[in-house]
Amino acid sequence: MKEVFDYIDSNKDSAIELLSKLVSQPSVAATGQGIKECSDLGLRLLDELGANPKLYDIGEGSPLVAGEIKSKKNPSKTILFYNHYDVQPPEPLELWDSPPFTPTIRDGKMYGRGVSDDKGELAGRLKLTEAFLRTWMDVPCNFKFVFEGEEEIGSIHLGQYVKKYPELFKADGVIWEFGGVNPKGRPQVVLGVKGILYVQLTSKVAKKDAHSSLGAVVQNPAWRLVGALNTLKKGEKIMIPGWYDDVRKFTKEELGWIRKAPYEAKAIKADLGIKNFIDNMSVEEVKKALAGKPTCTICGIYSGYTGEGSKTVLPGEAFAKIDFRLVPDQDPDDLIRKLRKHLVTQGYEDVKITYSEGEKAKRTSPKEPIAIAAKIAAEEVYKSPPIIEISSAGTGPMYLFDAPCVAIGGGHSFSNAHAPNENKDLRYLVMGMKWVADTVNRFAEA
Numbered sequence: 001m002k003e004v005f006d007y008i009d010s011n012k013d014s015a016i017e018l019l020s021k022l023v024s025q026p027s028v029a030a031t032g033q034g035i036k037e038c039s040d041l042g043l044r045l046l047d048e049l050g051a052n053p054k055l056y057d058i059g060e061g062s063p064l065v066a067g068e069i070k071s072k073k074n075p076s077k078t079i080l081f082y083n084h085y086d087v088q089p090p091e092p093l094e095l096w097d098s099p100p101f102t103p104t105i106r107d108g109k110m111y112g113r114g115v116s117d118d119k120g121e122l123a124g125r126l127k128l129t130e131a132f133l134r135t136w137m138d139v140p141c142n143f144k145f146v147f148e149g150e151e152e153i154g155s156i157h158l159g160q161y162v163k164k165y166p167e168l169f170k171a172d173g174v175i176w177e178f179g180g181v182n183p184k185g186r187p188q189v190v191l192g193v194k195g196i197l198y199v200q201l202t203s204k205v206a207k208k209d210a211h212s213s214l215g216a217v218v219q220n221p222a223w224r225l226v227g228a229l230n231t232l233k234k235g236e237k238i239m240i241p242g243w244y245d246d247v248r249k250f251t252k253e254e255l256g257w258i259r260k261a262p263y264e265a266k267a268i269k270a271d272l273g274i275k276n277f278i279d280n281m282s283v284e285e286v287k288k289a290l291a292g293k294p295t296c297t298i299c300g301i302y303s304g305y306t307g308e309g310s311k312t313v314l315p316g317e318a319f320a321k322i323d324f325r326l327v328p329d330q331d332p333d334d335l336i337r338k339l340r341k342h343l344v345t346q347g348y349e350d351v352k353i354t355y356s357e358g359e360k361a362k363r364t365s366p367k368e369p370i371a372i373a374a375k376i377a378a379e380e381v382y383k384s385p386p387i388i389e390i391s392s393a394g395t396g397p398m399y400l401f402d403a404p405c406v407a408i409g410g411g412h413s414f415s416n417a418h419a420p421n422e423n424k425d426l427r428y429l430v431m432g433m434k435w436v437a438d439t440v441n442r443f444a445e446a
């Protein structure tokens with residue numbers, strides 16, 4: 001790998017230039033700003049690599065960019081790079097120290113919207129491919145690229161693309177869109193994500209708000225909603241019958257990795273200003289819960305008057321937004337049916353459920369060749385054993401990919417992703433490229 005690493009080192013400036021070019025092109029999925037232009041840019045960049053890319057369009061949402069480079073020496077194995085070219089909206093603009101779409105370097109970091117999430121990874125993967133092609137005149141196995149344009153709005157059409165163009169997603173292993181080092185600079189191999197079921201519950205009693213004196217005779221939707229919400233959980237247990245039926249238990253090996261992973265409990269509590277976690281959990285319980293506990297979280301409740309002072313009003317409607325985080329092998333379609341049935345059984349058939357989002361969880365076994373390759377490559381590149389994270393507590397569309405996935409790359413913990421002053425530490429741009437390149441090579445040889 002020496003030639004490849006040397007190429008990456010001596011072409012650092014051109015990687016930075018490429019990243020700057022990508023960040024200069026706005027691509028906000030939420031508003032559509034620059035999406036078309038950025039998908040064209042992705043297409044052009046893959047074309048320059050010789051990946052025979054195509055733009056796929058199903059007629060709604062952002063187009064998908066995909067391409068492939070066949071390996072001469074190892075055409076029987078395929079790795080897939082999944083990335084996204086869309087970014088979060090840059091607002092609030094006044095909190096940025098430099099304009100979000102004018103990439104600016106200060107103190108070894110590049111600032112700009114998408115510089116970390118996910119254009120830094122996308123640029124890194126293009127450049128590491130170039131490093132192989134320019135030094136080996138080949139790639140270690142077939143390289144497939146899938147760049148989607150709606151990750152930041154829940155990958156709402158990715159499932160349709162998988163159905164319509166299944167061949168684009170076929171691979172033996174997937175390098176996920178994010179990854180990097182923990183706050184102390186230790187590499188982290190993330191092997192999974194949780195799933196999600198996001199719903200809104202609505203209780204509607206009257207067609208309008210009324211004088212609260214009518215509370216003597218007219219039902220209150222906020223109380224009705226609170227009653228329904230109360231049936232969902234008892235302590236930490238979700239009370240919807242059958243909710244835990246499909247929950248897959250951790251294997252012994254997974255538990256071992258969870259035990260070994262560091263967790264900065266003190267710093268996180270201090271950051272949030274809390275004294276304890278729920279039920280005074282131990283650090284080990286916290287780590288297990290983050291990776292494998294199904295949750296039911298009220299993300300927002302709204303009804304009636306919530307402004308300053310008092311207003312004596314009887315609301316006509318009440319709403320609650322709820323996210324359920326899921327673990328393997330829970331299925332959001334099955335769970336929403338169970339939720340519906342539960343509310344009816346509990347006497348809340350009038351509480352309306354509106355589905356907003358559903359994604360299954362996915363976990364790759366630490367025994368998979370791609371996971372082992374990522375671990376050894378981390379040791380090689382960082383000279384420090386990586387942290388194996390069985391599952392991120394967050395969610396992503398990993399379940400749509402059949403192949404085992406690892407999330408590794410050049411990210412770092414203080415990148416302000418999704419927030420003002422998003423940045424990329426340029427040291428990790430280089431380290432991330434080497435780590436991914438070495439992983440892919442080891443995977444190809446395995």
Ligand SMILES: [Zn+2]
Pocket residue numbers: 088117152417418
């Ligand atoms: Zn993001």
